[in-house]
Amino acid sequence: xxxxxxxxxxxxxxxxxxxxxxxxxxxxxxxxxxxxxxxxxxxxxxxxxxxxxxxxxxxxxxxxxxxxxxxxxxxxxxxxxxxxxxxxxxxxxxxxxxxxxxxxxxxxxxxxxxxxxxxxxxxxxxxxxxxxxxxxxxxxxxxxxxxxxxxxxxxxxxxxxxxxxxx
Amino acid sequence: xxxxxxxxxxxxxxxxxxxxxxxxxxxxxxxxxxxxxxxxxxxxxxxxxxxxxxxxxxxxxxxxxxxxxxxxxxxxxxxxxxxxxxxxxxxxxxxxxxxxxxxxxxxxxxxxxxxxxxxxxxxxxxxxxxxxxxxxxxxxxxxxxxxxxxxxxxxxxxxxxxxxxxxxxxxxxxxxxxxxxxxxxxxxxxxxxxxxxxxxxxxxxxxxxxxxxxxxxxxxxxxxxxxxxx
Numbered sequence: 001x002x003x004x005x006x007x008x009x010x011x012x013x014x015x016x017x018x019x020x021x022x023x024x025x026x027x028x029x030x031x032x033x034x035x036x037x038x039x040x041x042x043x044x045x046x047x048x049x050x051x052x053x054x055x056x057x058x059x060x061x062x063x064x065x066x067x068x069x070x071x072x073x074x075x076x077x078x079x080x081x082x083x084x085x086x087x088x089x090x091x092x093x094x095x096x097x098x099x100x101x102x103x104x105x106x107x108x109x110x111x112x113x114x115x116x117x118x119x120x121x122x123x124x125x126x127x128x129x130x131x132x133x134x135x136x137x138x139x140x141x142x143x144x145x146x147x148x149x150x151x152x153x154x155x156x157x158x159x160x161x162x163x164x165x166x167x
Numbered sequence: 168x169x170x171x172x173x174x175x176x177x178x179x180x181x182x183x184x185x186x187x188x189x190x191x192x193x194x195x196x197x198x199x200x201x202x203x204x205x206x207x208x209x210x211x212x213x214x215x216x217x218x219x220x221x222x223x224x225x226x227x228x229x230x231x232x233x234x235x236x237x238x239x240x241x242x243x244x245x246x247x248x249x250x251x252x253x254x255x256x257x258x259x260x261x262x263x264x265x266x267x268x269x270x271x272x273x274x275x276x277x278x279x280x281x282x283x284x285x286x287x288x289x290x291x292x293x294x295x296x297x298x299x300x301x302x303x304x305x306x307x308x309x310x311x312x313x314x315x316x317x318x319x320x321x322x323x324x325x326x327x328x329x330x331x332x333x334x335x336x337x338x339x340x341x342x343x344x345x346x347x348x349x350x351x352x353x354x355x356x357x358x359x360x361x362x363x364x365x366x367x368x369x370x371x372x373x374x375x376x377x378x379x380x381x382x383x384x385x386x387x388x389x390x391x392x393x394x395x396x397x
Contacts, residue, residue: 017221017222018213018216018217020221020222021216021219021220021221021222022216022219023222024222024223025219025220030222030223030225033222053199053202054195054202054205054206055202055203055205055206055207055209055210056206056209056210058213059206059209059210059212059213060206060209062209062212062213062216063178063179063180063181063209063212063213066180066181066212066216067181067185067188070181070182071185098220098221099217099218099219099220099221100217100219100220100221101217104214104217104218105217105218108214108215108217108218109218111214123215126180126182127180127212127215132182133177133182148173148177149173151173151176151177151180151182152172152173152175152176152177155176155179155180155208155211155212156176156207156208156211158211158214158215159207159208159210159211159214162210162211162214
């Protein structure tokens with residue numbers, strides 16, 4: 001298989017843009033975001049952590065980058081920047097047109113809106129607010145176990161909704 | 168071990184404890200049901216990622232040198248290696264992140280070969296002022312060397328066989344090879360100038376040792392050196 005064929009650059013740019021967006025949104029710093037993407041990729045390569053039976057590659061890499069960036073966030077002084085942002089309003093209400101994939105962003109946000117309010121509240125706090133589970137429990141005033149089960153249910157429901165709605 | 172249950176989704180969101188993650192990956196290696204569940208959760212999480220804005224471009228005005236500049240300089244070079252991995256995902260292009268059934272079908276041989284366990288990388292032991300790293304295919308089909316601070320026109324030299332130099336020790340070239348380069352020493356090319364300087368070579372075979380040598384110098388004067396772990 002040719003690795004340098006047509007679409008190579010486009011595929012690389014498209015995928016790396018997604019990974020960088022994930023890291024940047026968490027860390028709010030270009031250098032730190034690049035480091036997180038780099039760190040996650042190196043970890044995946046060096047450990048041979050990916051196998052095709054594990055699922056699609058891009059979602060897997062996105063999850064790896066997110067873990068890497070969250071670790072960097074939790075161990076850095078950038079924390080306070082997140083605190084500011086987490087209190088700055090409803091992040092899901094942000095401009096769709098700024099998203100990497102505006103069409104997909106609108107579709108996902110519609111699916112989020114269709115979630116039961118309690119589930120949507122938890123997933124917004126945890127995903128867009130970058131709160132730990134304990135912080136979400138405290139902020140939302142619900143037990144930790146409830147946060148976990150709601151988050152799990154929300155993500156499964158979201159997946160079902162988006163799979164049904166896919167063209 | 169029991170199934171992951173809610174942890175499948177929490178893991179996909181990066182919200183499990185890191186101590187738990189190794190257990191989760193170990194379980195996934197043996198449990199197809201949980202793999203399916205985690206893959207679905209990761210697809211949903213990837214959909215959420217689609218709502219995020221792109222990382223803003225760098226400020227174009229001449230920015231003052233930053234403390235992280237040298238560390239960051241790795242990225243442009245490593246991006247080329249990353250491109251090799253991402254090329255394997257070209258099959259996914261244009262496909263939404265949640266059409267789960269078609270994704271495995273489109274997974275191809277290259278994905279197996281490249282995103283699997285077939286990469287290695289090692290930081291080369293180097294003289295002060297030089298930072299160098301090698302990425303290599305474990306089957307010897309390609310080698311990528313990236314270096315900052317190496318002299319212009321430096322060569323990358325491989326040795327097929329040499330006395331084993333444990334990782335992290337000083338360069339200890341064997342005198343015979345340095346004074347009289349023989350078949351065991353292969354010059355694979357010149358680092359292309361740039362910061363970092365890079366060299367990508369195919370079909371190099373497995374090297375016992377990788378060294379960066381200033382142009383016209385003997386291997387004994389290598390500015391960086393390392394042993395890949397195939």
